[in-house]
Amino acid sequence: MTAPETAPGTVPGAARTLDLAADPADLTAALVDLHSVSDHEGPLADAVEAALRRLPHLSVHRDGDAVVARTELGRAERVVLAGHLDTVPLPTAPGARGTVPSSWADGGRVLYGRGTVDMKGGVAVQLALAAALTAPNRDVSYVFYDHEEVDAASSGLARLQRNTPALLAADFAVLLEPTDGTVEGGCNGTMRFRITTTGRAAHSGRSWIGDNAIHKQADVLARLAAYEARTVAVEGLEYREGLNAIRITGGVAGNVIPDAASVEVNYRFAPDRTPEEALAHVREVFAGYELQVTDLSPAARPGLDRPAAAAFVAAVGHEPKPKYGWTDVARFSQMGVPAVNFGPGDALLAHTDDEHVPAEAVRQCYRALAAWLTD
Numbered sequence: 001m002t003a004p005e006t007a008p009g010t011v012p013g014a015a016r017t018l019d020l021a022a023d024p025a026d027l028t029a030a031l032v033d034l035h036s037v038s039d040h041e042g043p044l045a046d047a048v049e050a051a052l053r054r055l056p057h058l059s060v061h062r063d064g065d066a067v068v069a070r071t072e073l074g075r076a077e078r079v080v081l082a083g084h085l086d087t088v089p090l091p092t093a094p095g096a097r098g099t100v101p102s103s104w105a106d107g108g109r110v111l112y113g114r115g116t117v118d119m120k121g122g123v124a125v126q127l128a129l130a131a132a133l134t135a136p137n138r139d140v141s142y143v144f145y146d147h148e149e150v151d152a153a154s155s156g157l158a159r160l161q162r163n164t165p166a167l168l169a170a171d172f173a174v175l176l177e178p179t180d181g182t183v184e185g186g187c188n189g190t191m192r193f194r195i196t197t198t199g200r201a202a203h204s205g206r207s208w209i210g211d212n213a214i215h216k217q218a219d220v221l222a223r224l225a226a227y228e229a230r231t232v233a234v235e236g237l238e239y240r241e242g243l244n245a246i247r248i249t250g251g252v253a254g255n256v257i258p259d260a261a262s263v264e265v266n267y268r269f270a271p272d273r274t275p276e277e278a279l280a281h282v283r284e285v286f287a288g289y290e291l292q293v294t295d296l297s298p299a300a301r302p303g304l305d306r307p308a309a310a311a312f313v314a315a316v317g318h319e320p321k322p323k324y325g326w327t328d329v330a331r332f333s334q335m336g337v338p339a340v341n342f343g344p345g346d347a348l349l350a351h352t353d354d355e356h357v358p359a360e361a362v363r364q365c366y367r368a369l370a371a372w373l374t375d
Contacts, residue, residue: 020131025359032113065146080173084148098355117345122176172308178345185302201259210257232270239270271299303338315372
């Protein structure tokens with residue numbers, strides 16, 4: 001008989017039963033050991049669903065590889081704790097430790113593995129809270145979703161929003177993305193667009209016959225180099241913007257004058273701008289050029305003035321910071337749910353070859369959220 005195939009990086013024979021009563025750091029290791037690179041979240045979603053269905057105080061819903069578990073206690077407020085199940089692909093460098101299976105270092109104080117930071121440490125905290133808090137002071141919706149690390153069109157959270165928006169309705173949401181244990185309010189929006197210049201192809205030995213499309217990108221690059229990005233205060237937090245070339249292409253051979261070239265630009269815009277205002281701004285910066293927009297996701301305002309948010313910040317006990325990158329707090333903001341980022345691990349280690357999280361960081365995140373939900 002042929003042995004069954006396993007997904008790349010999966011631990012052969014890895015247990016599919018999750019112990020939600022375990023130390024959250026050990027639970028993180030168990031989650032990492034279940035390979036879940038985007039498009040391969042199924043086994044992990046199955047394990048999460050099975051573990052949550054064993055908890056009688058929760059109602060559980062499944063949509064594709066997204067799972068939502070909810071308390072139904074009739075509390076005055078409902079909050080969402082959300083996290084994604086997928087990871088980026090495994091590292092390929094020889095000896096990389098941020099891979100699957102996980103491994104412990106420093107006497108069991110540091111956990112290495114893909115997703116330890118982004119964001120299975122946060123998912124472990126969600127699961128541990130879901131099991132331990134049978135009667136929280138607020139109703140809680142625990143949301144676990146697929147396809148966050150890929151194009152927005154595939155997002156499991158967006159699919160939940162389309163199919164069952166009532167499951168995401170709440171007064172406040174916490175996205176357990178890595179923030180090193182500090183509340184990060186809102187997020188910048190993000191836009192990608194392409195500017196293409198055209199010319200006329202010719203043999204490079206007779207270049208005067210052609211019209212070099214790459215040379216025509218000089219003006220575009222000059223505008224980018226001269227651009228002065230804003231720092232904007234929104235509800236007491238300062239957001240830094242950025243406008244940068246991220247890719248440039250052109251040319252077909254070493255002896256051909258190129259007849260087409262393009263530069264791709266990423267604009268990170270502060271929460272005081274709507275997507276429409278952001279688009280109007282970059283069109284003004286690149287007046288005279290046609291912009292082909294390939295991606296556009298809105299920013300999210302912090303919403304820290306809401307009672308649930310203020311109580312959460314007080315429970316964490318650290319000064320909130322802005323979120324410069326884009327996260328799914330923007331999706332909650334679109335639904336009218338103020339949201340913050342708060343989770344274990346250093347975001348600078350996410351997606352790296354040595355991705356790792358201190359065990360105590362996971363435990364501290366668990367304790368902060370448990371205190372907020374039981375005080």
